Amino acid sequence: MTRITIDPITRIEGHLRIDCEVENGKVANAWSSGQMWRGIETILQGRDPRDAWLFTQRICGVCTTVHAIVSVRAVENALSLEVPLNAQYIRNMIITAHGIHDHIVHFYQLAALDWVDIVSALSASPEGAAKLGATLSDYRRNSLPEIRQIQEKLKAFVGTGQLGVFASGYWGHPAMKLPPEVNLLAATHYLQALEYQRIANRIVAILGSKTPHIQNLAVGGVANPINPDSQSTLTLERLFAIKAEIDKLGEFVNQAMIPDVAAVGALYADWTTHGAGITDYLSVPDLPLDTKGAQFELPGGYIPKGDVAQFKPITSYQDAYFRDGVKESVKHAWYQYQGGDQARHPYDGQTNPHHTAFQDDGKYSWVKAPTFYDQRVQVGPLANVLAMVAAGHQPTQRHLNRLLDIASTVAGTTIPVAALHSTIGRIAARAVRCAVLLESLQNQWRLLVDNIAKGDFATFNRPVFPKGEIRGFGYHEAPRGVLSHWTVIENGKIKNYQAVVPSTWNAGPRDDADVMGPYEASLIDNPVADAELPLEVLRTIHSFDPCLACAIHLVDSRQRPIVQVRAFG
Amino acid sequence: MRVIVLGLGNLLLRDEGVGVRVVEALAAHYVLPAEVAVVDGGTVGMDLLDTLAGCDHLLICDAVQTGAPPASVVKLADAEVPALFHTRFSPHQLGLAEVLATLILMEEAPAAITLIGVVPADLELGAELSPAVAAVVGQAVDLLVAELGRLGFSVNSRRSCFPRSH
Numbered sequence: 143m144t145r146i147t148i149d150p151i152t153r154i155e156g157h158l159r160i161d162c163e164v165e166n167g168k169v170a171n172a173w174s175s176g177q178m179w180r181g182i183e184t185i186l187q188g189r190d191p192r193d194a195w196l197f198t199q200r201i202c203g204v205c206t207t208v209h210a211i212v213s214v215r216a217v218e219n220a221l222s223l224e225v226p227l228n229a230q231y232i233r234n235m236i237i238t239a240h241g242i243h244d245h246i247v248h249f250y251q252l253a254a255l256d257w258v259d260i261v262s263a264l265s266a267s268p269e270g271a272a273k274l275g276a277t278l279s280d281y282r283r284n285s286l287p288e289i290r291q292i293q294e295k296l297k298a299f300v301g302t303g304q305l306g307v308f309a310s311g312y313w314g315h316p317a318m319k320l321p322p323e324v325n326l327l328a329a330t331h332y333l334q335a336l337e338y339q340r341i342a343n344r345i346v347a348i349l350g351s352k353t354p355h356i357q358n359l360a361v362g363g364v365a366n367p368i369n370p371d372s373q374s375t376l377t378l379e380r381l382f383a384i385k386a387e388i389d390k391l392g393e394f395v396n397q398a399m400i401p402d403v404a405a406v407g408a409l410y411a412d413w414t415t416h417g418a419g420i421t422d423y424l425s426v427p428d429l430p431l432d433t434k435g436a437q438f439e440l441p442g443g444y445i446p447k448g449d450v451a452q453f454k455p456i457t458s459y460q461d462a463y464f465r466d467g468v469k470e471s472v473k474h475a476w477y478q479y480q481g482g483d484q485a486r487h488p489y490d491g492q493t494n495p496h497h498t499a500f501q502d503d504g505k506y507s508w509v510k511a512p513t514f515y516d517q518r519v520q521v522g523p524l525a526n527v528l529a530m531v532a533a534g535h536q537p538t539q540r541h542l543n544r545l546l547d548i549a550s551t552v553a554g555t556t557i558p559v560a561a562l563h564s565t566i567g568r569i570a571a572r573a574v575r576c577a578v579l580l581e582s583l584q585n586q587w588r589l590l591v592d593n594i595a596k597g598d599f600a601t602f603n604r605p606v607f608p609k610g611e612i613r614g615f616g617y618h619e620a621p622r623g624v625l626s627h628w629t630v631i632e633n634g635k636i637k638n639y640q641a642v643v644p645s646t647w648n649a650g651p652r653d654d655a656d657v658m659g660p661y662e663a664s665l666i667d668n669p670v671a672d673a674e675l676p677l678e679v680l681r682t683i684h685s686f687d688p689c690l691a692c693a694i695h696l697v698d699s700r701q702r703p704i705v706q707v708r709a710f711g
Numbered sequence: 712m713r714v715i716v717l718g719l720g721n722l723l724l725r726d727e728g729v730g731v732r733v734v735e736a737l738a739a740h741y742v743l744p745a746e747v748a749v750v751d752g753g754t755v756g757m758d759l760l761d762t763l764a765g766c767d768h769l770l771i772c773d774a775v776q777t778g779a780p781p782a783s784v785v786k787l788a789d790a791e792v793p794a795l796f797h798t799r800f801s802p803h804q805l806g807l808a809e810v811l812a813t814l815i816l817m818e819e820a821p822a823a824i825t826l827i828g829v830v831p832a833d834l835e836l837g838a839e840l841s842p843a844v845a846a847v848v849g850q851a852v853d854l855l856v857a858e859l860g861r862l863g864f865s866v867n868s869r870r871s872c873f874p875r876s877h
Contacts, residue, residue, distance in 0.1 A: 181836040182723065185836065185838055200721065200723050200754070202754070206755065206758075243758075295816075299815075333816070333817075336813060336816075336817055339757070340760055343760070352751075353762065354759060355751055
């Protein structure tokens with residue numbers, strides 16, 4: 143038996159170590175371990191709740207915006223504070239643009255290199271790649287001159303020996319199966335994606351006043367003054383500049399990304415049978431359309447056992463079904479709860495570190511294990527897309543059907559919705575969600591412009607903190623899934639603060655009942671062709687989009703490192 | 712010429728965030744010319760791509776482990792900087808190394824890179840710098856100002872320019 147350890151190399155909050163036992167070419171057991179104490183709760187105690195978002199946006203280097211937004215939502219929830227419509231729309235545009243950026247980066251810059259062989263793309267026929275592109279969509283930039291030019295650029299780049307971003311690839315690995323022309327088409331879009339993710343980022347920067355850390359949030363709204371006549375505020379001119387950027391993004395997402403993901407998925411159809419893991423799914427509604435958070439553009443909710451017929455929606459920012467269902471277990475995490483180690487609700491959560499050795503049957507992670515009504519749940523774009531389909535959300539259904547149609551054509555056989563419960567399904571769902579977010583971004587832009595045209599310029603309601611204790615929670619369907627912040631405020635100061643982040647839901651260790659978390663469960667029975675180069679393990683873990691950088695160490699039975707392979711997630 | 716002064720670090724891990732604190736101090740105490748942008752990069756990676764693309768000179772301030780005693784302030788230039796990224800003395804340089812490699816691929820990498828590093832004394836959880844490192848923030852700011860001067864920019868302290876503007 144070989145034991146594989148994926149170890150952290152960064153100290154950015156939330157990073158990961160994965161241990162697998164491989165037997166007869168398959169993963170037989172797995173452990174997911176967060177390697178750093180999440181201490182944001184301790185830093186926030188005693189601080190002004192209006193400042194919490196400035197600290198929470200430093201939790202992670204990838205998810206700055208999402209932690210900022212959910213923090214102000216939690217404090218607003220505690221105060222029952224309504225948020226002006228303009229502020230909701232501006233936040234919604236930031237959320238959608240950030241999500242599009244994140245999903246494009248994930249597929250092209252992070253996940254694609256697990257499936258696409260860049261070295262093979264160098265020897266592909268540009269004519270073949272252009273011809274293939276034309277069969278998938280009428281994307282303007284699948285032209286022969288552009289593909290040829292990018293191939294030359296890649297050849298020159300690789301020829302200098304500066305593999306740079308491609309240095310960690312598994313080129314020539316037996317699990318790499320795409321024909322050279324597909325590799326070249328995907329590599330072409332890899333380079334183009336670098337331009338488009340910058341466009342998405344620019345939208346966040348215009349609305350958020352700054353990037354990478356947005357400056358425009360406030361408990362009670364946003365700090366963007368709206369005045370159609372003033373140059374220093376959010377003017378119609380700036381809004382129309384944003385619209386032009388949105389349209390450019392739309393072309394790439396719909397004409398390049400959806401067909402790419404469909405084609406890669408179809409050519410790796412065996413991966414629709416690996417990596418399902420936990421098929422109880424949780425997502426939350428997002429993009430509020432009113433001041434209270436009782437109507438949303440995008441639905442969310444709970445789906446037990448992968449059965450969309452049993453979908454139970456979550457319907458408002460006050461939703462008791464969501465609020466009362468969340469607990470965190472520390473039986474296998476490096477914490478101690480005073481008053482007994484049974485799983486606790488976040489309002490009563492504690493963050494008392496209690497480090498031990500890595501114990502396979504005991505404590506082995508700094509990540510707590512969240513449960514929803516005592517069940518392990520998977521979160522992320524797949525959970526969200528399934529919920530939106532269950533709720534009858536038309537744009538989601540339309541983009542999903544299109545992706546499955548293209549995949550079925552390429553595969554020459556019908557690929558059913560059930561194929562989504564898999565490693566490749568998580569990647570496909572992320573592309574679908576990206577296209578849905580793009581439509582929502584267009585819609586939120588229209589809502590904002592129309593509302594301003596009505597003469598409503600309000601962006602902020604002043605928060606007032608009462609004496610005594612209040613509690614609130616905020617949630618957000620972030621790029622990696624359900625994110626919630628929970629706060630107890632006493633006399634205007636933070637008394638307790640707990641962040642239950644998407645990677646906690648997915649990467650958490652075993653729970654009170656010793657049930658595996660989603661990462662762990664998804665790895666069981668994964669094939670591993672070459673234990674020295676465990677590309678397949680990376681594929682499944684990367685399909686969750688862990689926002690971490692990891693290193694893989696392979697160790698023999700005496701726990702001696704054999705090889706180290708750098709990997710990104 | 713376009714110059715970016717980029718502060719890196721995790722503000723929740725005390726001295727880890729010193730790079731951000733130094734560039735904040737630079738922006739607070741000096742009036743900078745329009746060609747010089749101060750960016751709080753935190754621990755982000757690819758989100759910096761658009762910001763850094765096409766800049767002529769990248770001036771980074773970051774916490775570094777060089778073997779020098781805590782609270783030492785060091786300067787590294789060009790060839791020395793990528794070497795530092797490869798050995799990853801600092802956690803978020805993984806993100807920055809990726810961004811720089813990507814910029815090379817896009818043919819929009821900065822022509823020159825200078826790094827002003829501060830050796831941390833305390834990397835525990837907390838939002839404030841250790842007293843030892845807080846005491847050398849001014850020294851690091853002075854090095855940034857000197858570097859901008861070397862690049863041909865006159866940088867005035869807010870105090871000295873205040874009377875002139877009235």
